[in-house]
Amino acid sequence: MKKTSNTSIKNNMKKNLLNVLIAVMLFLIPNVNFGQVPTLGTTANFALFTKAGALTNGGTSNITGDIGSFDTSPVGFPGSGSVIGTIYAVADPALTQAAADVSTAYGSFGVGGVVLGTPFENQTISPGEYYTIGAAALNGNLTLDGGGDANAIFIIKVNGALSIGTISSNVILIGSASLCNVYWQVNGDFTLANSSVFRGTLVSNGAITLSGSSTIFGRALTTAGAINTSAITVTIPAGCGDVGTPVFTLGATSSRYQGAGTVTYTATADNTTGITYSLDATTAAFSGNSIVASTGEVTYAAGWSGTTTITASAAGTNGPTTATHTVTICPTTVPTISAGSATTFCTGGNVILSGNVGGTWSTGAVTPTITVTTAGDYFVTYTSSCGSLTSNHIVVTITPPPTASVITAGGAVAFCEGGDVILSGNVGGTWSTGAVTPTITVTTAGDYFVTNTNGCGSVISNHIVVTVNPLPT
Known part of the structure; x- marks a missing residue:
């Protein structure tokens, strides 16, 4: 009897423990x-x-x-x-x-x-x-x-x-x-x-x-x-994963120079089911301009300049939400600069360059004209939100005055009839004899020199006097 009683107690304890476990599970499962x-x-x-x-x-x-x-x-x-x-x-x-x-x-x-x-x-x-x-x-x-x-x-x-x-x-x-x-x-x-x-x-x-x-x-x-x-x-519930406002990708260009081409402008938005893109009415109406609504790829016509606005519309809960990105399209035409006179001149001369409209000369000046007295490559840089463009270039050349030759005698400049002396040192000039060679052989008495000439003047070298003594009779 005692054994049976102990067995009964053990069975009851097992049942109670099982019931507790079931109760705990039922309490936890719904959570x-x-x-x-x-x-x-x-x-x-x-x-x-x-x-x-x-x-x-x-x-x-x-x-x-x-x-x-x-x-x-x-x-x-x-x-x-x-x-x-x-x-x-x-x-x-x-x-x-x-x-x-x-x-x-x-x-x-x-x-x-x-x-x-x-x-x-x-x-x-x-x-x-x-x-x-x-x-x-x-x-x-x-x-x-x-x-x-x-x-x-x-x-x-x-x-x-x-x-x-x-x-x-x-x-x-x-x-x-x-x-x-x-x-x-x-x-x-x-x-x-x-x-x-x-x-x-x-x-x-x-x-x-x-x-x-x-x-x-x-x-x-x-x-x-x-x-x-x-x-x-x-x-409808508010704030339940509502679609966020689109944000255009960091680095999306906000300016470009006029010209045919395609540029893709993409945006992201939290909790969106999709983003579509569109152009402002003025841009869309210009022949050749278009946008791919699903990707934001914009095709620009060659002749289009002005302001383009791309709108991103994000679909989703409590949407759509929209954001815009504005692009400035700058004209590619720049003024042409010109010279008021010859661009090659002598030292001390000058030339006036003109045609700058809102740009900066390569000298740093911002005036419409500049007076140039030194040789160099001159142009105007135009800077805008689209970047920089340069005008045509004008090269100015300064011609210095000629340099005098230094002539020397290769021997005695006084000699007897039948003798000679070689004079040298002509660099690009003309001997007083009319010769243009670097050296001349002199057999007659006289005053010898070289004249150097260019478009900016003439200079004469040093003089060498040659004496010819007659033979005794």
């Missing part, structure tokens, strides 16, 4: 963020969107966010209410992308999670991924407790219709739970009763009915079914 956060794409900007069905309003509704239907244009909006956002007409290209994105969003919810009992009222749930076995209802309050974590994620998947069917039923967020991180997948119709408040992003696979005085802090999106509203308020 795990199991799920894949759905990818909303462009539908993040929509307060109301249906891929297949009408979108109608029957009362004074106030919407913050875009609205649209892929099938038909919205009816009754804004009416006596307001839409702070875009009301998309049918066939708008943005709706094609939204239709694809809402299907992607619905399909991006994960599988599994923790079973959530229904009806939902009077429950408080922790962050995590939940699902129901079938359709669900809320006839009271459902509280989502973030536990002090603003990044906590709630994913609730209803395998059937969801009816918030009693007046003043509410989804309540506490404990720092954020609208940005609450997602609902409803595999069927969704109904929100009068004066009820729903929080989170709803992605449904059926019709959506929003009754009078009801409020959604989030989004109501569906892949299949009409959306009917009556005197409601819908406000």
